Amino acid sequence: MRELLQAVATAVSSWAVPAMIGTILVAALVRRLPVYEEFVEGAKEGFQVGLRIIPFLVAMLVAMGMFRASGAIDVLKTIASPLLGAVGFPPDLLPMAIMRPLSGSGAQGLLAEIVKTFGPDSLLGRQAATMVGCSETTFYVLAVYFGSVAITRTRHAVVVGLTAELAGFITAIWVCRMVFA
Amino acid sequence: MLNWIWIGLILAALLAAGVQDLGLVQLPGADAAVAEKGSRMAAVTEAAFDSAKTAVNIVIGLIGIMAMWLGLMRLADKAGLVQLLARALKPVLRRLFPDVPDGHPALGAMVMNIAANMLGLGNAATPLGLKAMEELDKLNPRKGTATNAMCTFLAINTAGFTLIPATVLGILAAAGSKTPHAIISTTLIASGVATITAIVTAKILERLPAFRLPPHDPPTADEPGAGKEATR
Structure with a gap:
């Protein structure tokens, strides 16, 4: 049980950021945003x-x-x-x-x-x-x-x-x- | 408040170093630190300059990560994801931050920051939190003074609720602990209590005369008088 919990916790930690980036990019694509330009604008x-x-x-x-x-x-x-x-x-x-x-x-x-x-x-x-x-x-x-x-x-x-x-x-x-x- | 703590820390440092160098107080095991630098006062001086340098190094490291997250946040904002998140958690957010209008981007950014903190993603949490502060400051009619929403948000942040305290587990494991994860449950309980205390104290203290927002602004050129919303 403990091992399972730890495995889940590790997986969540390592997948959270990639999943977030992926979701944001797909949502931006669906909205037909100029993705690259908007990213750079925000990063400034x-x-x-x-x-x-x-x-x-x-x-x-x-x-x-x-x-x-x-x-x-x-x-x-x-x-x-x-x-x-x-x-x-x-x-x-x-x-x-x-x-x-x-x-x-x-x-x-x-x-x-x-x-x-x-x-x-x-x-x-x-x-x-x-x-x-x-x-x-x-x-x-x-x-x-x-x-x-x-x-x-x-x-x-x-x-x-x-x-x-x-x-x-x-x-x-x-x-x-x-x-x- | 921060003012007095800042002064207090520095004066305490000077006093503590002073009494040790004058031989008024003998600390066990302090000889090593003193031998290395010559005296306590010299160590304090060096620490002041080192810390100033460290501050800039921390910011330099943060700038790249900030830029990346702020770029992603702008996309998330324009794609409507941040507002979606804010709307989904509306019942909770309305109680915590009654002064922030429904669907405001500040709410979404705060949710993302708190989520990142809970998952222990420090690199993501700070930029998201700073984005939230920027959005909250857009609603702030008195620039330079913290709003109730900011204080509640920082209360939650300083309570530091984390599901898995990864760094602590690492330290325990490195010291040869047989059961490092035993502290996960106790940490959850303690940080839960800390978070609830933080929210409750923030809500109570924001109404006390000592901390209440001033009803009238000092008359400055770019701020409207009392009773009027900011026109900008």
Whole structure:
């Protein structure tokens, strides 16, 4: 059953894009659109969008990079460890929780480290894996998406993103404890 | 908000590096990083410049993929496929994005972005999402300020609902896990909770005084006053 599910999942992932391209081209042909010309016309926008994102992404990544390199996360972990233990949050997962919304590669690096230290099939390893899987690099998404349309007044977007992240993490830790412990 | 987080991150970095270099805080295992660069502060400086460079490299890589998807999206749009998708999912979309008119291309682009995210097709998801943002911004009477629809859309995006977390499975498998797929079910539950939380919080917060859209625009040359729709 598991193998079948995995086979289906792999097939869907590798066929989704070709199927989409095929459908679009056939639909465009049926409508008698000048397919090649329209494609090129649309593709022209790609460069502008890229240029528009650059300043927003530079701002975000510079702040993330400095934060990561400073060891601020480890300082926080040292300070907050006793507190976290008291509420049942594994202190070893705190760096992951802070890193996840800031940097995708950073969070993956931390996951690899946790998995190496505690074992890939350990409770902690699975909790960390679930945390990475159930969330997104919130600040990267916000910078790129809002940046592409030059939005600087983001209203509740940040609070919503971080609340969702926290809800996901708490669920991840709790569900893994229920299922695997 | 983003403003304060940005300032906070940088000041936290300077503070953390400062206390370590002054010997006020000793971190286990931090010696390796410090030995390589000389000091924490030097490492922070280098990270700032490296990150700035990385940002541009990411965009350069994105431009080609963006161009391809935007070309395909224009075809899909002109062929009526995007509108078809938007109409098919009308009942859900009307609740999520009440401010976006029926059959608007933004809806189709958002559906395609969310679908690509669920399938774990990151390369496709970002360009489709940016297309959706562009379409949503056409409905935005206050340029530079996020609309309710944008915030709800990004809420769904930042919750990152994925059916198969491929990267995570890869990391577990590479570490020699016997049952990497055990985490698929827990991830589905956790990301489901995250997504529902995201949508509900977005819907509640958009009405709070602190986040509500301003009723009056600052009087600028190209924007109409309150109570009138954009005439462009």
